[in-house]
Amino acid sequence: MPCRRTMSLANNKFVSAEFGWSGSNGGMLRARATQVGPWERFEICQGTLYDTIRSTYMSKYVTAELGYTGGNKGMLRARASSPGAWEQLRVISCGTGCVAIRRANVQTYVSAELGNTGDRYGMLRARSSAIGPWEKFRLQ
Template sequence: MSYRIMRRGLAVAVALGGLLLSAPAGAASTDAGSVAAPRPTLVPVGTGSPELESQRQATTRAAATASGRRTSAALAPPQPCWQNVSFRRFGLTRYVSMELQYSGDRKYELRARSDSVGPWELFTLCRDPFSEVTTIRSQSNHNYVSVEEAYQGTIYAMLRARTGEVNLGPWELFYSDIEPGQGYCGQIRANSNGLFVAAEEDYPGTSKGMLRARTTAAQIGTWETFCY
């Protein structure tokens, strides 16, 4: 099911039973916000770094398993991957950052909190256009983004860029209904618990904007909508 969003002029139509999200007056049709960000770069198959090509292969294997139309990862075409992808919560100019300086259980936490794009806000994304299986990797610490399902309470299913190469599994797989660089906004759903990623705007202080996979399809709104 597609939850794709495209901004045109002053409004955004969301395919969620007729829900309509208003855009700020004077907003661009690409919903690019007021802060310039690097455009995602599509990396041709076989031309990326060893790290990127490994991510491409991992995404291809996961997509082959997830899609009923494919029975063998060996027969599946390599998945498209983009570098320099930045995420911004819809309606805001706050980009998603990977908190490199946090410690303990929150080390490498993802938060929608930055008003500009630097190394902590850049990710590599690979996405199968058929199954929508997606992997996201921080370009700052080179780890995959994972959903922390073992966490409890207000940090349940927090997103952290903490998984290395050898540990890629269900917690590191997502479904996204858009591809980078096309001027669209949409949702990101976690494979492990089936819930959509939200930015916790009500959280205080250093927790504000924390990304968590905790929203059902019926509850999707602006907090669950990202532009990249």
Template sequence: MNSAARCAAAVMAAGLLPFVAPAAPAGAVPVAPGAGPPALERMRREVAAATGSRRVPCWRNVTIRSAANGRYVSAEIGWDGAGYGALRARATRVSPWERFTVCRDAYSGATWIRAQANNDFVSAELDYAGATYGLLRAQAQRVAGWERFYSNRAPGGTFSFYARATRRWVSAEVTFRGRGYGSLRARATSVGAEETFRW
């Protein structure tokens, strides 16, 4: 069993959520192997190498919508400093900031996400503290441990995703106010409405 499959098995064994092989994101545009831009093809190769998979499907124009507030996830590329690229479930309509590219090993659910607005990979920020610990940001130039997620398929066409680096589920912080409203953070040990999304 490869490392990605072992991690998926550990998630199941921990009783966090039954793991079901994820389906293709609804409405996303599939990208055939070798047909994408260099960054996407590099992303596909890295998923394959990390998971031992021979075939890694990728999709463009993926949107992520929070079940907790019904809002689309945006990459805040207009922000600067430590907030640059922060992911927040705050948009009521889809614009370029709400579109992502996703590559995923269908067997293990190992998933990499890239914001199309700035072409950066999504990371879980483990070096942040307090209310920003585990904040998801589209700011990485390459894929490493903080950029690896596991996604599943849940009843009703929804999904939840799990950050390998924090070993926590991603939450949309709908109880936060102001600039932090809807921030996505890898911090939950169980799945509820805040940890449920729809592609």
């Protein structure tokens, strides 16, 4: 699938993978960019059972960090070299020009955490049980 840009409909910001960060926050996905650069480009591979999202900049698959606890549980990071269980997502339609992202086989949707401040503003987490404003995205 061609390179896509993903925008949060709640704040009209593009999703970025934070490749300038290191450690357990390296590659964190955040809805924070006003312009598209290399960190805002992703490929979405749609499969029969699940989809994968891969950063084209670092060729890393997006992972839902299910082993994290607290406010980082379910954080999305572009960090995996190949898809495994934590990289299995579903991109589904939620209306005209709107998609939601959820974990495959689990009704946990990805949210752009717009209530966070500082470096956590706009962090993407697989944590919501329903599609609300923070769970709506647009692929361009």
